[in-house]
Amino acid sequence: MRPLNETDIRASFVNCSKGEAKRLAVPRDLAERPWPDLDFLGWRDPGALDRAYLVAPWPATGGGEDGVVGVTLRLAAQQRGFLHRNMCSLCLTTHGGNGVSLMTGRRAGEAGRRGDSVGAYICTDLACSLYVRGRKTPDTGTRLKETLTVEEQVERTRDKLAGFLTRLL
Structure with a gap:
């Protein structure tokens, strides 16, 4: 993914108002992101733990x-409970535990104004890219042993993300 700045990020949101996009908390460590x-x-969102944001190519x-x-x-x-396991x-x-969360987004456009939403179970820390590449390991979970290469797993993750975003759009 290409590096993004705050202006790019705020302009990218499609399922909230421009005012909401202007007020949302953007990460301060954009320059240090991998x-x-x-x-x-x-x-x-550090100020509202029930909110998350996702920006994708x-x-x-x-x-x-x-x-x-x-x-x-x-x-x-x-x-x-700690013994409960979920898969992203x-x-x-x-x-x-709570390492995977149901995240729902209001659909873009008229459907969203009517209250329609789409959800998916996603890693609570939104570090999916790092887990797939082995750059991060889950605290209390595992990555399944797969016969797919890392590149194929990355492509599968991108395809699943595109499917989720398509349903939101």
């Missing part, structure tokens, strides 16, 4: 230059 290892930029329509698309997400309330629907990493 951009070559990221398939998307994801972060939690997105193909342009009409033959223009490819850009990025951003979505706001809400995390479902979590009350799972994007990167297929399993986590114990």
Whole structure:
């Protein structure tokens, strides 16, 4: 993923108002992010722990230059025990406890204004790209042993992310 700045990020959001995009908390450590290892930029709102944000590369329509698309997400309330395990629907990493959360996003456009939303179980820390590449290991979970190469796993994660974003758009 190409490095993004705050202006790029705020302009990318499609399922919230411009005012909401202007007020949301953007990470302060953008320069330190491992951009070559990221398939998307994801972060939690430190002031509202039930909110998360995801910005991903997105193909342009009409033959223009490819850009990025951003979505706001809400995390479902979590009350799972330490022994409970869930799997991320994007990167297929399993986590114990609250390491995977149901994240829902309001659909873009008229559907979202009617209250329609789409959800997926995603790593709570939104570090899917790093788990797939072996740059980070889950605290209380595991990565399944797979016969796919890392490149194939990365492609699968990107495809699953694109499917989720397509449903939101």
